[in-house]
Amino acid sequence: MKSNVKKLAFAGIFVALAVVCSAFYIPIGVSKCFPIQHMVNVLAGVFLGPWYACGMAFVTSLIRVLMGTGSLLAFPGSMIGALLCGLIYQKTRKMPLAVLGEVIGTGLLGALAAYPMATLFMAKEAAVFGFVLPFGISSLGGALISFVILLILERTKALSLLEKSLSTTR
Numbered sequence: 001m002k003s004n005v006k007k008l009a010f011a012g013i014f015v016a017l018a019v020v021c022s023a024f025y026i027p028i029g030v031s032k033c034f035p036i037q038h039m040v041n042v043l044a045g046v047f048l049g050p051w052y053a054c055g056m057a058f059v060t061s062l063i064r065v066l067m068g069t070g071s072l073l074a075f076p077g078s079m080i081g082a083l084l085c086g087l088i089y090q091k092t093r094k095m096p097l098a099v100l101g102e103v104i105g106t107g108l109l110g111a112l113a114a115y116p117m118a119t120l121f122m123a124k125e126a127a128v129f130g131f132v133l134p135f136g137i138s139s140l141g142g143a144l145i146s147f148v149i150l151l152i153l154e155r156t157k158a159l160s161l162l163e164k165s166l167s168t169t170r
Helices: 005-023 035-047 050-067 074-092 095-121 132-155 158-166
Strands: 026-028 031-033
Touching: 005 035, 005 050, 005 158, 031 132, 035 050, 035 074, 035 095, 035 132, 035 158, 050 074, 074 095, 074 132, 095 132, 132 158
Parallel strands: none
Antiparallel strands: 026 031
């Protein structure tokens, strides 16, 4: 199996950006909402594909937890959102649907997956749908930021150049 050095480098840059910007968060309920994480998830899903995006989200969450700037709730939300965003973009090549994939993946599916994490591993009392609103707000904000960035890149023709540069098919 041949690794793609460009994709690994981009994933590393996305991880670094998300970790450095993790100082900026919005507290909503028991969760910390990181719109930059969701912005990076969408960008990674579009540029790198679903598996690199999911891996990037995992590494970012792990570093943030180890540094004390994130919680265990970061894992299901960011990883599911990045994966779904990447899968949808891979199948449709439509940016609005990729953004929607991040919001549904993190805001709904990731929020529901966070419930057992909170109750079992963090000893927090939570309602099953208690994370949907904060995760949804956070993912929507970050996804909209990424959508604006992607639109700018598309209008300047940089999006197609980046996608072509990172393509694994030669």
